[in-house]
Amino acid sequence: MTRDLPGDLWKKLTSTVGLVVTRHDGTVNVMAAEWATFVNKQPLYTAVALGPRTASRRRLEAAGEFSVTLCAEGQAALADFAGSFSVTDIDKTGSDLVRLGTPEATATPWVTGGVLAVECRLRETVALPSHTLCIGEVVAAHLPDEAPRPLVKHGGMHTLGAPVRRTDVVAAAQLRPDGTLRVAATGPAAEARAPWQVTLLPPDGPPVRLGAHPPTPHGDLLADLPLPPAVPAHGLRVRVERGHATPGTATVSAPRPAPTTGAPR
Structure with missing residues (x-):
C-alpha cells in the first residue's frame, strides 16, 4: 500500500468503450469515451466523463443532447480512431467504419454496430478537478437484432472471455x-x-x-x-x-x- 498514487491507476478500471456523438452547428462528431456508464435506473441516466480539452464537451453542452454507443468487440479499431483525433483535426464521420443511425427522439445520430446505443438529453454537468461529468437521461434506445459481445477496456482493449463459473456459497x-x-x-x-x-x-x-x-x-x-x-x-x-x-x-x-x-x- 502506498500514499503515492501511480499516475496510471485509472487504467485498472474495466469498462466498455462508449462512442459519444454530438451534433452542433450543423456538424456531427464522434469521440471515444472510456468512462461511459449508466448511473440511474428509473429514469435511465447515463454519464460520460470528458476531458478539459475535449471539443465534444462544449458541443454537448451547447446542444443539450448526445448519443452513446457501447462498443462491440469488432469496433476496437473504430474506438481507437475516434479517440485519437479531435473534431478540430478532421471530420471523423467520413470514415467507412462510422455508420450513423437515424435518431428517433433527438436530433443527434448514433453509431451503429454496438452492443447498445442510446439517445440522451443532457440533465446535468458536474465539474470535476480535470474532467466534466455529463449526465443525460436516456430518451431512446437502439438494440441490434443479434447482440454482439462487448469491447472490454482494461488498460488495453480486450474481448470478453467465457462466463465465470460460480461454485461457492x-x-x-x-x-x-x-x-x-x-x-x-x-x-x-x-x-x-x-x-x-x-x-x-x-x-x-x-x-x-x-x-x-x-x-x-x-x-x-x-x-x-x-x-x-x-x-x-x-x-x-x-x-x-x-x-x-x-x-x-x-x-x-x-x-x-x-x-x-x-x-x-
Whole structure:
C-alpha cells in the first residue's frame, strides 16, 4: 500500500468503450469515451466523463443532447480512431467504419454496430478537478437484432472471455438484538430454486442443523432463525449449503447496537 498514487491507476478500471456523438452547428462528431456508464435506473441516466480539452464537451453542452454507443468487440479499431483525433483535426464521420443511425427522439445520430446505443438529453454537468461529468437521461434506445459481445477496456482493449463459473456459497451470519440469528448467503445461479441448508457450528460440541430454508425471489438466502436454547451465543460459526455448490462458512458476528433517535442508518 502506498500514499503515492501511480499516475496510471485509472487504467485498472474495466469498462466498455462508449462512442459519444454530438451534433452542433450543423456538424456531427464522434469521440471515444472510456468512462461511459449508466448511473440511474428509473429514469435511465447515463454519464460520460470528458476531458478539459475535449471539443465534444462544449458541443454537448451547447446542444443539450448526445448519443452513446457501447462498443462491440469488432469496433476496437473504430474506438481507437475516434479517440485519437479531435473534431478540430478532421471530420471523423467520413470514415467507412462510422455508420450513423437515424435518431428517433433527438436530433443527434448514433453509431451503429454496438452492443447498445442510446439517445440522451443532457440533465446535468458536474465539474470535476480535470474532467466534466455529463449526465443525460436516456430518451431512446437502439438494440441490434443479434447482440454482439462487448469491447472490454482494461488498460488495453480486450474481448470478453467465457462466463465465470460460480461454485461457492458465500455466507454471513449475525445475532439480532432479539436473540435470533440472521443468515444471508448467495450461491451459483444454476441452483437458484433449491432450498438452503443451515448448520450451526458451536466451538464445543457437535454441529446443530437449523433446517432447510426457501430462497428469496432472487434465489438468495436471508432468514432469521431461532437459536436452540442449549447453544451458547458466543464463538459460533455457521455452514450454509445448497445443492452441489461448495459450502460457505462464516463467524457469527455480534448484534449491532440499536440506532439512537435521528441517527443515520
